[in-house]
Amino acid sequence: MSENVAIIGIGHSKFGTRKDVNLPELAWEAIKPALDSANVEQKDIDFYVVGNAGMWSSEAAVPSLMAEYADLAPKGSMRVEAACASGNAAIRVGYTAIKSGGADIVLVLGIEKMQESPNPTIIELIGRFGSYFWEFENFGLTFPGYYAMYGTAYMAKYGATEEDYAKVAVKNHYYGAKNPYAQFRKEIDIDTVLKSPYIAWPFKLFDCSPITDGAAAVILASEEFAKDVEDKIWILSQGVGTGTANLSRRDDFTTLPSASYAAEQAYKKAGIDLDAPWKYLDGANVHDCFTAPEIIAYEDCRFCKRGEGVELIREEQTYIGGRIPVNIDGGLKAKGHPIGATGVSQAVEAYKQLLSQAEKGRQADIKNGRWLTHNVGGTGHFTYVTIYGLEKR
Amino acid sequence: MDELRKAIEKNMEEFGFPVTIDERLGTLQWVDMRELRLRYVICIENIMPFFEGMREGKLITTKCKKCGRLFFPPQKDCPSCRDSEMEWVELxxxxxxxxxxxxxxxxxxxxxxxxxxxxxxxxxxxxxxxxxxxxxxxxxxxxxxxxxxxxxxxxxxxxxxxxxxx
The missing domain is CATH 2.40.50.840 (OB fold (Dihydrolipoamide Acetyltransferase, E2P))
Structure with missing residues (x-):
């Protein structure tokens, strides 16, 4: 048993079009620096977990592939799938394995090689992540489409505009430009977003996260093992929520119930006041698969009251120096969104931010020593909210 | 995709493998020769009245006889009372x-x-x-x-x- 679990090492590949490597080569780009920074050997790993949604890439038995390529055999492993939250779900498995005493050191790898399939195939496959029969089969919903219905409802209820949504993309590209691992390292302006073609109204091309190849890895360790490690952060708490398959089974389209629930659970377990939890945090990574869901995430994570998320972005309160910096690694929007890697990439970012190792121009002030990550799978089907800290609980 | 197929056929003939050079990165790619086609067969036996209703221009769905809970999409079982006694009602x-x-x-x-x-x-x-x-x-x-x-x-x-x- 280990009451507390630490992240003692991290690794992150360059995100983007990675047709210069195959899947295990891409994974190694994250695994090697994770092992190096944790100062552990493969033989020290008790168990490893791979977050990978797959389908668009050729290899299905990714843990075995990595056993072979990275010398991880014969240790136990599994592949975890929770759509776009597969990465944080994989962390959940490693975290609980160590907490329960089932392992001392766990390697968590998140990887996706989406570009092994052409874009139309990917659009076809991701559209099916809703309720297959009642949403996709007969009405051809696409992934941008599901979230666009949230975007429309939010605009109707709170008076947000397409220009407000564009501001999220502008912020995330601003920080993505400063992240050497990001897919898009180019700043954009509001006009770039507004003049880009419609994908699913009200979302345009620049409201959408891209199709990305990438890998990220973390090494988790028990309190006993981590006590002598210098560079580490602790998992303070996790909250996990599940939502209905069909959007039509939800009460409201301006909040993800799975995310509100997961955030509340995470705050309660970390002993953080639910009234103004942002006061206890130094920053956050939220699941900005599209622009509007970042604003909804502000509200689900209680960074502001309902309906005020749009004010946060208008007033630039989620830039460094504002109320709470959000997605200052570029977010899914500019850093890229390799489905299974995203949740692990958020953990890597929490580690870098809390230990003040982020690149120039995108380091938050660390005063409270706490960072939140919010990773959503499907159309709000699964949400994992994890709070990391410099000090253990 | 037709262009890609032609390029692969040409490359197989010339170089011996189904390969192509990625346009953006200039890196060598093997193009999968095994295409997968998927078409699911989904059971609708237990919600058949829904489809029969549509034939008559009606939208009908299930309602739990015990607790009165209304479901759409229709479903066979009521998780509230763990009962499967449903009636079909017109919406x-x-x-x-x-x-x-x-x-x-x-x-x-x-x-x-x-x-x-x-x-x-x-x-x-x-x-x-x-x-x-x-x-x-x-x-x-x-x-x-x-x-x-x-x-x-x-x-x-x-x-x-x-x-x-x-």
């Missing part, structure tokens, strides 16, 4: 538009359609329904009245759709 085909989107970039399996509007409406009976919305999406507003109509799709099968009420 009033009117309600209020809650949200919508226009799908411009379509999946390849919907390539035969022009951009289409998907909407969610709350029916007067209390359940919500996701469907295509007929007509010009720029002329509708969240909160307005809509009705449900059943019509034949381009593919030839019957399906419900939402229609704005003037």
């Amino acid at each position: 009033k085909k009117e309600g209020v538009l809650e949200t919508l989107t226009v799908i411009f970039v379509r999946p390849p399996s919907f390539a035969d359609y022009d951009p289409y509007t998907v909407a969610i409406a709350k029916l007067d009976d209390g359940v919500k329904i996701t469907a295509w919305l007929k007509g010009d999406p720029q002329k509708v507003k969240v909160g307005q009245r809509v009705k449900v109509e059943i019509s034949r799709r381009k593919e030839g099968y019957l399906m419900y759709e939402l229609v704005p009420v003037e």
Whole structure:
């Protein structure tokens, strides 16, 4: 048993079009620096977990592939799938394995090689992540489409505009430009977003996260093992929520119930006041698969009251120096969104931010020593909210 | 994809392998020779009355005989009372538009359609329904009245759709 679990090492590949490597080569780009920074050997790993949604890439038995390529055999492993939250779900498995005493050191790898399939195939496959029969089969919903219905409802209820949504993309590209691992390292302006073609109204091309190849890895360790490690952060708490398959089974389209629930659970377990939890945090990574869901995430994570998320972005309160910096690694929007890697990439970012190792121009002030990550799978089907800290609980 | 196939055939002949050079990165790629085609066969036996209802122009769904809980989409079992005694009830085909989107970039399996509007409406009976919305999406507003109509799709099968009420 280990009451507390630490992240003692991290690794992150360059995100983007990675047709210069195959899947295990891409994974190694994250695994090697994770092992190096944790100062552990493969033989020290008790168990490893791979977050990978797959389908668009050729290899299905990714843990075995990595056993072979990275010398991880014969240790136990599994592949975890929770759509776009597969990465944080994989962390959940490693975290609980160590907490329960089932392992001392766990390697968590998140990887996706989406570009092994052409874009139309990917659009076809991701559209099916809703309720297959009642949403996709007969009405051809696409992934941008599901979230666009949230975007429309939010605009109707709170008076947000397409220009407000564009501001999220502008912020995330601003920080993505400063992240050497990001897919898009180019700043954009509001006009770039507004003049880009419609994908699913009200979302345009620049409201959408891209199709990305990438890998990220973390090494988790028990309190006993981590006590002598210098560079580490602790998992303070996790909250996990599940939502209905069909959007039509939800009460409201301006909040993800799975995310509100997961955030509340995470705050309660970390002993953080639910009234103004942002006061206890130094920053956050939220699941900005599209622009509007970042604003909804502000509200689900209680960074502001309902309906005020749009004010946060208008007033630039989620830039460094504002109320709470959000997605200052570029977010899914500019850093890229390799489905299974995203949740692990958020953990890597929490580690870098809390230990003040982020690149120039995108380091938050660390005063409270706490960072939140919010990773959503499907159309709000699964949400994992994890709070990391410099000090253990 | 046809161009890619031609290029591969040429490369197989010239170099001996189904390979191509990635346009952007200039890196060598093996192009999979094993194409997967998927078509699922989904059981609708237990919600058959729903489809029979559509044939008569009706929207019918399940209601738990014990607790009265109404389900849409229809389902065989009531998780509230862990009972499977359901009755089929007809829904009033009117309600209020809650949200919508226009799908411009379509999946390849919907390539035969022009951009289409998907909407969610709350029916007067209390359940919500996701469907295509007929007509010009720029002329509708969240909160307005809509009705449900059943019509034949381009593919030839019957399906419900939402229609704005003037």
